[in-house]
Amino acid sequence: MKTNVLVIGGGVGGLTVALKLARCGIGVTLVEQMKGSPHLYKGELVQPKTLQIFDSIGLLPPVLENGHIINEIDLVERRDLSDASEEVPSQSMSYNILPKPYHHALMIPHETLKSILLEEAEKYPSFKYIQPGRFMEFENGLAKVKLSEEEVLIEADYYVSAEGRKSKVRDFMQLRQKEKKYDHHFLTVTFPRPKSLTEGKIISNHHTFLGLFPLPNNLVRSVYMIPKGSYKTMIEEGLESFYEKYLELCPALDGYVQKIDSWKQIQLMIPVHYHVSSYVKDNIVLLGDAAHSVHPMAGEGMNLAIQDGDVLGELFCWMYEHNRHSSELLSLYEEVRRPRVHHILKLSHLSALAYSRPLRSLVTWRRKVMDQLTNDPVLHIKHMLNISGLGMWKETIIDRAIQTGVVPIRKEEVDYHLEKRHLFTSRDDYPWRYMEEEVKR
Template sequence: MVAGFLLARAGIKVTVLEKHNDFFRDFRGDTIHPSTLQLMYELGLLEEFLRLPHQEYRQLSGRIGDFTVIVADFTHLKTHCKFIALMPQWDFLNFLAAHGKRYPEFTLMMETEATELIEEDGRVVGVRAKSPHGPIEIRARLTIGADGRHSIVRERAGFQVIDRGAPIDVLWMRISRERTDPDQTLGRFREGKLMVTLDRDDYWQCAYIIPKGGFDAIKQRGLERFREDIVTVVPEFKDRVGELKEWEQIKLLSVAVDHLRQWCRPGLLCIGDSAHAMSPIGGVGINLAIQDAVATANIIAEPMIRQELFLEHLQAVQHRREFPTRVIQLFQVFAHKRFVGAALRTTVPLKKLPPPLAVLEKFPYLRRLPAWFIGVGVRPEHVHTTDPHVTAHSGASI
């Protein structure tokens, strides 16, 4: 959506396909990072964007056993907004879609699922898709695969996937929220149980981390035991964990960390999770996907307008974005092994904070480092594409 919006704004005809008929998917992360807010600022959309309901987190904190610890402090970032905004991702996507539709070059086709690539003379020239009106073909000079971690585009293109391995899965569920609940605590850990709670106003969107493939064993122990586990890690939920009455209310989300060896072929480019599936650890996958989209628009818009888009331009996108991806995936794989895996194996109550967290407690200025890593990341991108729709006289955009 971000790539589509930026390219249409630059005057390039774009069709965005979304296989669902809305963006109301529970499995999306809710984090709008300072770098994305910076992007909104650069596009002149920030003020309007921040009018949408959201919460602003200037710090991220976690509850580790009986300790509450601040792990990231965004207030020193060199960005316009010194906070992370928590907003359901469907609001963000609807916002972008509404602004995209103001450009005649932008078409969004909902309920339209890409199923096959169309190839001619070794070049991808578009996609076949299922639509509410039957099968369709969409021809394009460039097809961008931004279809997430189960990407059909990467699979049909035959791209080689390097699997970095992810030893965790996530159970995703809702538990109602009371006005008196403590807020702004995202991560909670106690005796082998790890849970992230996202404030969605009248309910908590909860992510309960389990060892990969561990859901069947959890089911066998029974729902009552699972509810007890939840209360162990979030005691405030004692009075309402009974809302979880059947396993259908609990969705299993498989976590993957991988990347493509090649992100592109003539006529085709993969970005975001389609090029590099990210784990939820660190809450950085959305940021990375958006930054890929900005870099893509920056690199390909001019050549596309000149009708001189070559494979080298697509390779330049991979070249620019591969380094930040690798750095973050290295961190995620390390965190899986060193912290999350160890945390899930812990059976005894913690008597003291683990060393990295103890250091953050002792030296608060070090919290700026995780804030930068999560909020901005390696090699942040800025909007370099222009908007030819802006009239020279009024300076107003259509």
């Protein structure tokens, strides 16, 4: 079997790159090992840059129709568990301070998003979907794929590993990959929500936090932090004790969290952090979780995978259109994506540390840091811009001094507006399109 590009793995990253290739008329075969859709919770928070990508390929209407818009994420610190009504005034991280029209995020069920991408890709004749099809290994430069009853060899110009965290192709490429683990895990579960819960919310105390992210159909996705290794004990303690933990942090969930009637609905999530030493080797490319895994604190993993798929897809289209093929050109994908991914990984890791140490003194420090972050106009917009993916505006030493409270926050009148240079342009996203222009200059 022959194809131009073989994409291994039909998660959001693989589907995005395959769709982009199909739209350009490039022969693309996507193999996905799972028989049906998995009932695993995965990323559901779509950041503004990802919405912009969907807009550029005409998918924004179905995505918006199936999602719930998030304008802000409210941060609440609970000082004293004996008085659950006591809430330190919330701080808010607002997406609305970003430039329109991508000035909000969106919650959408992961499998719904995948279906939208797959349905769109299937409209193009150059797209071939093989499910179940499991990549086994490379044999004489060809990919050996196990179908239901037989094994086939697939020959491609390029092989894209979009297999997620357990990428076999990455192992084959023998890349360096230093993994960081954390002192905490998460429980995640979706259940009905009170109507008033329409924005994102993170409620924390000195030893844990509960993230609540509204989904369509009056549901809410919840993420609850637990100490590493305590999952089994929690199951033994039973669901009643689980409900209590949620209600301690958010009494408004009474009557809702109890709708969870089995531990089978609650999924354990183990955060890891890694970034491979290289995304490209010869004609093999890694994207999404195969290349990097980010702590889920900032809701970025799925977005990074889709954004990788967008840039790589555009590059392939250009290479085929201009009939220019080399691994040097392919590396332009890494040149664009690596610094952005690196920055997001760093931000998510820092947020994870702030929430992970069960120290009362740290709570006071965290409260201060979050206060400064949301009240200082420059820090706020930098943070929202960086997590949105629409641009990058790195923090300076002064920013860090303000954030930790060493220096007071800036006044509102300070000219803090985003400038064009802080937003990624088409030249930043797809620089190869402008190479000839650069040479002529």
